[in-house]
Amino acid sequence: MSKQTITEKLPEELLVELQKYVPGEIIYVPKPKKDYQKWGVNSGGRKKIDYRNTLIKNGFNNGRSIDQLADEYFLSTETIKKIVYSKK
Template sequence: MKYINANKVLPENLIVEIQKYVQGETLYIPKPETRRRKWGTSSGGRRMLDHRNEAIRNSFRNGSSIQQLAEEYYLSTETIKKIAYSHKQ
């Protein structure tokens, strides 16, 4: 996260109003809910996990055991169960 000086981007009257609450501190202003991205959408991590989970579900449907999948994917048997029994297609 980069630092931006408020004097360069905000009108003076807004800075005066903000100074009633905070002075000389770093203030984080979050994005609106509509602009937020879900975890992993920028990096591709979410897509990678979705592909892995689909492969786990397919293998389970085709006869692989929970234990075999746990060993193959280095995940706990409980995690494999959650993935294998989920209703995502």
């Protein structure tokens, strides 16, 4: 998020209109919903977690217990259950 003055971004008429509602205040203008991305898409974090979850599911399907997987991946048994029993 870059900081620019509003006079650099908006037409004069819109600036005057905004001053009627929020004079001298800082406001945040969110992106349109269509431009949102899910968590971790840009950083690659989502891919890493999906890969880890695949390994956990494979381990469970190959006979590893939930307790073993929790110890191996440093997650709670409840989290492991959510992963191995999810439809995804």
